[in-house]
Amino acid sequence: MRTNLSVEEALSLVLEGARGELGVEELPLGEAYGRVLAEDLASLVDHPDQDDTAIDGYACREADTLLASPERPVRLRVIGEAPAGKPFLGEVGQGEAVAVYTGAPIPRGADAVIRVEDTRREGAYVLLLAPASPKDIRPKGDDLRRGEVYLRRGDLLTPGRLGLAAAMGHPRVRVYRRPRVGILSTGDEVVEPGEPLPYGGVYNSNAYSLLGLVLEAGGEPVLLGKVPDSPEAVMAKLEEAGHLDLLLTSGGVSMGEYDVVRKVLEEKGEVVFWKVRQQPGGPLLFARLGGLPVLGLPGNPVSSMVTFFLYGRPFLFRLLKRTEPPYGTLKARAETPFRGAKGKKVFRRGVLSLAQGPSVRTTGNQSSGVLRSMAFGNALVVLPPDQDAREGEEVEVIPLTFVP
Ligand SMILES: Nc1nc2c(c(=O)[nH]1)N[C@H]1C(S)=C(S)[C@@H](COP(=O)(O)OP(=O)(O)OC[C@H]3O[C@@H](n4cnc5c(N)ncnc54)[C@H](O)[C@@H]3O)O[C@H]1N2
Numbered sequence: 281m282r283t284n285l286s287v288e289e290a291l292s293l294v295l296e297g298a299r300g301e302l303g304v305e306e307l308p309l310g311e312a313y314g315r316v317l318a319e320d321l322a323s324l325v326d327h328p329d330q331d332d333t334a335i336d337g338y339a340c341r342e343a344d345t346l347l348a349s350p351e352r353p354v355r356l357r358v359i360g361e362a363p364a365g366k367p368f369l370g371e372v373g374q375g376e377a378v379a380v381y382t383g384a385p386i387p388r389g390a391d392a393v394i395r396v397e398d399t400r401r402e403g404a405y406v407l408l409l410a411p412a413s414p415k416d417i418r419p420k421g422d423d424l425r426r427g428e429v430y431l432r433r434g435d436l437l438t439p440g441r442l443g444l445a446a447a448m449g450h451p452r453v454r455v456y457r458r459p460r461v462g463i464l465s466t467g468d469e470v471v472e473p474g475e476p477l478p479y480g481g482v483y484n485s486n487a488y489s490l491l492g493l494v495l496e497a498g499g500e501p502v503l504l505g506k507v508p509d510s511p512e513a514v515m516a517k518l519e520e521a522g523h524l525d526l527l528l529t530s531g532g533v534s535m536g537e538y539d540v541v542r543k544v545l546e547e548k549g550e551v552v553f554w555k556v557r558q559q560p561g562g563p564l565l566f567a568r569l570g571g572l573p574v575l576g577l578p579g580n581p582v583s584s585m586v587t588f589f590l591y592g593r594p595f596l597f598r599l600l601k602r603t604e605p606p607y608g609t610l611k612a613r614a615e616t617p618f619r620g621a622k623g624k625k626v627f628r629r630g631v632l633s634l635a636q637g638p639s640v641r642t643t644g645n646q647s648s649g650v651l652r653s654m655a656f657g658n659a660l661v662v663l664p665p666d667q668d669a670r671e672g673e674e675v676e677v678i679p680l681t682f683v684p
C-alpha cells in the first residue's frame with residue numbers, strides 16, 4: 281500500500297481506477313436534461329433552412345429602393361403576404377414587394393428587406409421611406425448546417441445543448457447511464473437526522489452533502505445508510521455495494537483504533553493508497569474490493585466534501601467521458617490572508633467574487649469539522665505546501681461551480 285502521496289499522485293491513481301464502460305440508454309429529449317451524450321450529434325437540417333427575415337416588414341429588390349427617403353419615398357406594389365410558416369411561393373419582380381414576418385423565408389427575386397417602421401402602407405402599395413437592405417436577412421445555415429457535428433460524446437446536455445439537439449432535428453438521444461455511487465457513513469456516533477441526538481452523537485451530514493456532490497457530478501447516489509464501527513457490519517455493506525460503479529465511505533480512515541474501514545479494506549480488499557499530503561482530507565484512502573473502487577473519505581464533514589470534489593468528481597467525469605474538466609482554476613486576489621500548512625497542499629474555503637475582478641476572501645473558521653465553510657463558501661483557495669498567502673496577493677482558486 282502506498283502512503284503519504286502528493287495530491288497529483290493520488291489523483292492519477294484514482295483516475296486509473298476509473299475503468300469500465302458505462303451502459304448507454306436512449307431517452308426522449310424531454311428526459312435527457314443534465315445527462316451526458318454517448319454519441320456525436322450531427323444536424324439533420326440547415327438552420328435557418330432558407331434565407332429568412334429577421335424583421336417584420338417587406339421583402340423587395342434592393343436596386344428598386346436605393347434613392348428612397350422620407351422626402352422622396354419609393355412606391356412598390358404589394359403582391360402578397362408571407363407570415364412565418366406560410367411562405368410566399370411566387371417571385372418578386374421589379375417594383376414589387378411582399379409583406380414578410382420575422383422568420384419567413386425571403387421570397388424568390390427579393391434580396392433586401394425593410395422594417396415596417398420605415399414604411400407607410402397605401403392600399404395595395406407600400407411607400408419605403410428608406411432604402412431596403414440585406415442586413416436583416418438571416419442566411420440559410422446561419423446557425424446549423426446539415427450533416428455537421430455540433431454536439432459530441434461526453435458533452436453534458438445543458439439547456440442550450442438540449443435545445444440545439446432539438447434544433448438539429450433529434451427527438452431522442454443516446455446518453456450514458458448515470459454511474460451508481462454508493463454512500464456509506466460509518467461511526468457509532470453517527471445518527472440520522474430526526475433521531476434524538478445522544479451524548480457525543482453527530483447527525484449524518486456527510487451522507488447528504490455527498491449525495492448533492494454526486495448528483496452535481498452526474499452520478500446516481502445510492503444511500504447505503506450507516507454502519508457502526510464493526511468490521512462485520514462494514515463488510516456486509518461492502519458486499520451489498522459490489523455492483524456499484526464507486527463506493528464512498530466516510531469516516532474510519534485515520535489513526536484511531538476504531539477506524540474499521542481502513543482495516544477491513546486492508547484485509548479483504550486491496551488498498552491502493554492511504555494518506556495524501558493535503559489538508560483537509562489527509563487520511564484519504566483509495567481501495568478496490570474486487571471490481572468495486574472504494575474512496576474512503578475522511579469523516580470530518582469538510583474533508584469528506586473536499587476529497588470527493590477533488591478525487592471523486594474527476595473519477596465520475598472520467599467514467600462519463602465528459603468533454604469538460606471536472607473543475608477549473610483561476611487566479612484571484614486574496615482579500616484576506618490564507619494560511620498554508622507544512623509539507624501539505626492546502627485547500628482553504630473561500631468566497632470568490634467576480635464583481636471587482638476575481639477576488640476571494642476566507643469563509644472564516646477553517647476547521648474541517650465546520651461544515652458552514654462548505655455551505656457558505658463557493659471556492660477552494662489552493663496553497664502549495666509551506667506557503668501562506670498574504671492579503672492582496674494573487675492566489676489560485678478552484679470554484680466549486682464550473683467557471684472555465
Ligand atoms: N492522531 C491523529 N488523529 C487524527 C489524524 C491524524 O493524522 N492523527 N487525522 C485527523 C484528520 S486530518 C481527519 S480528516 C480525521 C479523519 O478521521 P476519520 O476518517 O477516521 O473520521 P472519523 O474519526 O470517523 O470522524 C471524524 C469526525 O467526523 C465526524 N463524522 C464522521 N462521520 C460523519 C458523518 N457521516 N456526518 C457528520 N460527521 C461525521 C466524526 O464524528 C468525527 O468528529 O482524523 C483526524 N484524527
Ligand code: MOO
Nearest residue numbers: 560561562583648
Ligand atoms: O484531513 Mo482533515 O480533513 O484535515 O481534518
Ligand SMILES: [Mg+2]
Nearest residue numbers: 532534536539
Ligand atoms: Mg477516526
